[in-house]
Amino acid sequence: DTRPFQVAIDGPAASGKSTTAKMVAQRLGFDYIDTGAFYRCVTLAALSKGIDPSKPSQASQISNLAQSSQIGLKTVFSNSSSSLPTTRVFLDKKDVSSDIRTETVSKHVSAVAAIGPVREAVLQKVRDMGATSASTSQESNSGRAGLVMDGRDIGTVVLPNADLKIFLVADSRVRAERRLQELAKSGRKEEGLDLETVQKDLERRDELDRTREASPLRKADDAVELDTSHLTIEGQVDAIVQEVYRRQKAASSSTSSQ
Ligand code: CDP
Ligand code: CDP
DSSP: OSSSSEEEEEEEETTTTHHHHHHHHHHTEEEEEHHHHHHHHHHHHHHTOOOOOOGGGHHHHHHHHHHHOOOOEEEEESSSSSSSEEEEEEEETTOOTTTGGHHHHHHHHHHHHHHHHHHHHHHHHHHHHHHHHHHHHHHTTTTEEEEEEEEEEIIIIIOOOOOOOEEEEEEHHHHHHHHHHHHHTTTOOOOOOOOOHHHHHHHHHHHHHOOOOSSOOOOOOTTTEEEEETTHHHHHHHHHHHHHHHHHHHHHHHHHOO
């Protein structure tokens, strides 16, 4: 079986998906794809064209943008397991890594991600990227080829046959504190933004993501749920890495006994 080992990580906003996914990928020598970045890029593209994503009449224009936008990701891993890998995001060749993380983009992204044709366009791009990244990582890490992808519908729609599916959850207050701290640390906190506002926005976004018609946020039946409210990042990364080893071992002993 030469298929790369697939890890799907889903969960609500700021539950720790991207941090955990990146560190798991670094520990295992796997590739990493942040699917939320695709929806953020489409949102940024719409906003910078003066389109208001909250107006349903704009859906077809946004869908066209989703199709025509060229989105690229580049993750730089480090040799030290304790330092966090960084992912650069490119929209039509321009580095938008910071621009897509503002609270303004966050506020509009769920409306954009609820548009069916936008999801279809993104799904195609994500699958293409997954196919190419898996083949290159296989060449560079013989025998350790794998892919970690994070988002909302990875275990249910994007990688329904993933070898390991994780559903991360955390208390919304804890998630808001983490998100605010993250924005402040990176200098992206907008003037006057407080904890209450961030928490309300996370909850509103989760509600939109859970109740939308097109591939809503949902724990896959075969996903392992992990509550990170009281876990350290190292703790949650370790739990997932151990589970990957356990499943790889189980898979290889079942093939060798055939
Ligand atoms: O980092 P954070 O959890 O705030 O958001 P993200 O992962 O960057 O995703 C931003 C938004 O994109 C989510 O709120 C969803 O509306 C949407 N999204 C999605 O619908 N499906 C995915 N696979 C990933 C993100
Ligand atoms: O991708 P998602 O929006 O789910 O979460 P994230 O961007 O990884 O952000 C979660 C934030 O919580 C990051 O600043 C992490 O350092 C922090 N954090 C965590 O993920 N897990 C913990 N146990 C503690 C803090």
